[in-house]
Structure formats: C-alpha cells, structure tokens
Amino acid sequence: MKTKKIIFGIAFLLFFSLILVSAFQMRPFGEPVLSEMDDYFIANAQQETGTNNVVTSIVFDYRGFDTLGEATVLFTAICAIIALFRGVSK
Amino acid sequence: MSPMSKIVRTITKFVYSIIIIFGFYIIVHGHLTPGGGFQGGAVTASAFALLLVSYGSLASKKFVKKDFLSFLESSGLTLFIALAFLGLGTTFFYNLLANSGGWFGNVSSVGINPGDMNTGGVVPLMNMAVGLEVLSGLGVILLVMAGAMEFTKKKENL
Structure with a gap:
C-alpha cells in the first residue's frame, strides 16, 4: 500500500515537471510554425466563398466534410436517446 | 414537473419569443456575424428548455410536438447532405452558388465591410439546414426526457 503511494507520487x-518544462518552452502566442494555410484563408476566403465570416466559410465550405460528420454524430445521438426512452415517453 | 411561481411564468411569457427570434437571427446571419447553425440552434432550444422548466410541460405550446420536431430534424440533415451533393459536378461540398449572381450569389467586397445578406452561396443555406436540425434535435431530447421523468414519477407514486 505504502510503496504504491510512493511510486504514484514519484x-x-x-x-x-515535464509539463512545466514544456509549458515554459512553448512558442509565443500568435507565431505558429507553419502559417501558409492561415494566410491563404485570410487572403482568399472572402473572394472565393463570399462570406464575411471566415470561420463559417472554413466550417461549411473548405472543411464541409467535418461538419457533415458533426451533424451525423448529433443525429445518431438523438436517435439513440429516442430509442432509449421509447417505452417510457408517449 | 410542477410549474414554477407566477413571477417566473410571466417573465417567461415575455422572454421566450425574444430568445427564439435571437436564435433565428444567429442562424440566418451565420455567414456575416459570429455564430452559425449549431450555435443558433442551441440558443433556440434553450427557449424550449425555459418553457419546459417554468411551465412544467410543453403541452400548452402546440408548435413543439415530438413527431413534428423529429420530422424537422431528419429533413434538416437531409437538406444539408442534398446541398453538399449539389456541387458534385466539381467536388463534394463545392460552393456552387457563390459569386454566381443568383441566390446568395452577390460578390462580397474584400476587407472590413458591414456585409451583404445576399452573399455566401451555399453557406447560409447549409447554416439554415444545420440550425433546423440542431434546434429540433435538442427539442426532441428535452421532450423525450421530460416525458420519461413524468412516467417515473407516476410509477413511484403508485
């Protein structure tokens, strides 16, 4: 029992300490290593999709597949909840 | 659930329609302002939750029926997938209507601008489809769980 606690503490x-070291070695905020994609979106999203909201243009246009998966996950969850409570709610 | 006090019910009567309108505003302006289908749908469903908590049941509101909301949820997801298939001439999820001059087809001006409602192509339509799905799906969850709670309470009192 006691050795278990000592091992856990160590x-x-x-x-x-590893988390602390990596936290102090982080890059400063706003200076990513690779920024080609961000620059492309900021420069061209308004022209290509016509949306002022660049986040929405990424979510629904450039990465629409991701949103399709999200919507399907939500749909499946709701189907499961309806099936779970099928007998008890009229 | 038993209804809450008269103060809460009166305030709810004034506030819930405003919350629903705000949710629809977030859904419809998804391509111009922060927010979109998921967020606006959640806001609209929170109005249903407020009604449910303050009145004890949604039986008095004719527009929130379980079967109708379930139909709306399925049709929202179907509309979303159909809009994705619309651009299949080029690729899946191709934005066919953007900058075409027709529906939501105006050319957006680049840079900081107040925004034009009639831009964005397929994006606002997809926002509406996803918003419909989310608001009716969360409404269905609320209705089903409230019904299950009634059932359990009735069984415990027997």
Missing part, C-alpha cells in the same frame, strides 16, 4: 512529480 510518477506524478515526474509528469508534472
């Missing part, structure tokens, strides 16, 4: 300290 592992926790190791893990926490």
Whole structure:
C-alpha cells in the first residue's frame, strides 16, 4: 500500500515537471510554425466563398466534410436517446 | 414537473419569443456575424428548455410536438447532405452558388465591410439546414426526457 503511494507520487512529480518544462518552452502566442494555410484563408476566403465570416466559410465550405460528420454524430445521438426512452415517453 | 411561481411564468411569457427570434437571427446571419447553425440552434432550444422548466410541460405550446420536431430534424440533415451533393459536378461540398449572381450569389467586397445578406452561396443555406436540425434535435431530447421523468414519477407514486 505504502510503496504504491510512493511510486504514484514519484510518477506524478515526474509528469508534472515535464509539463512545466514544456509549458515554459512553448512558442509565443500568435507565431505558429507553419502559417501558409492561415494566410491563404485570410487572403482568399472572402473572394472565393463570399462570406464575411471566415470561420463559417472554413466550417461549411473548405472543411464541409467535418461538419457533415458533426451533424451525423448529433443525429445518431438523438436517435439513440429516442430509442432509449421509447417505452417510457408517449 | 410542477410549474414554477407566477413571477417566473410571466417573465417567461415575455422572454421566450425574444430568445427564439435571437436564435433565428444567429442562424440566418451565420455567414456575416459570429455564430452559425449549431450555435443558433442551441440558443433556440434553450427557449424550449425555459418553457419546459417554468411551465412544467410543453403541452400548452402546440408548435413543439415530438413527431413534428423529429420530422424537422431528419429533413434538416437531409437538406444539408442534398446541398453538399449539389456541387458534385466539381467536388463534394463545392460552393456552387457563390459569386454566381443568383441566390446568395452577390460578390462580397474584400476587407472590413458591414456585409451583404445576399452573399455566401451555399453557406447560409447549409447554416439554415444545420440550425433546423440542431434546434429540433435538442427539442426532441428535452421532450423525450421530460416525458420519461413524468412516467417515473407516476410509477413511484403508485
């Protein structure tokens, strides 16, 4: 019991110190390593899709497949809930 | 569920329609302002939740019926997939209507501008489809779970 606690404490300290080290080595905010894609979206999204909201143009146009998956996940969850409560709600 | 006090019910009567209108505003202006289908649908469903909590049931509101909302949910997702298939001449999810001059086809001006409602191509239509799906889906969850709670309470009192 006691050795288990000691092992757990050492592992926790190791893990926490690694997290601290990596937190101090992070890049500054707003300076990503690769920014070609961001620059492309900011420069061309308004012309290509005609939407002022660039986030929506990415979600519904450039990465529409992702949104299709999200909508399908929601639909499946609702189907499961209806099937679960089928007997008890009229 | 038992209804809440008269103060809560009166305030709900004034507020719930405004919440529904705000949710539809977020859905329809998804291509111009922050927000979109998912967010606006959640806001509209929160109005249903407010009605359910304050009145105890949604039986007095004729427009929130389980079968009707279930139909709306399925048709929303079907409309979304149909709009995705619309651009299949080029690719799946191709924005066919953007910059075409027709429906939602005006050319958007580049840079910071107040925005034109008639731009965006397929994007606002997809926003409406997803918004319809989300608001009716969350409404169905609320209705089904409230009905199950009534059932459980009735069974415990027997």
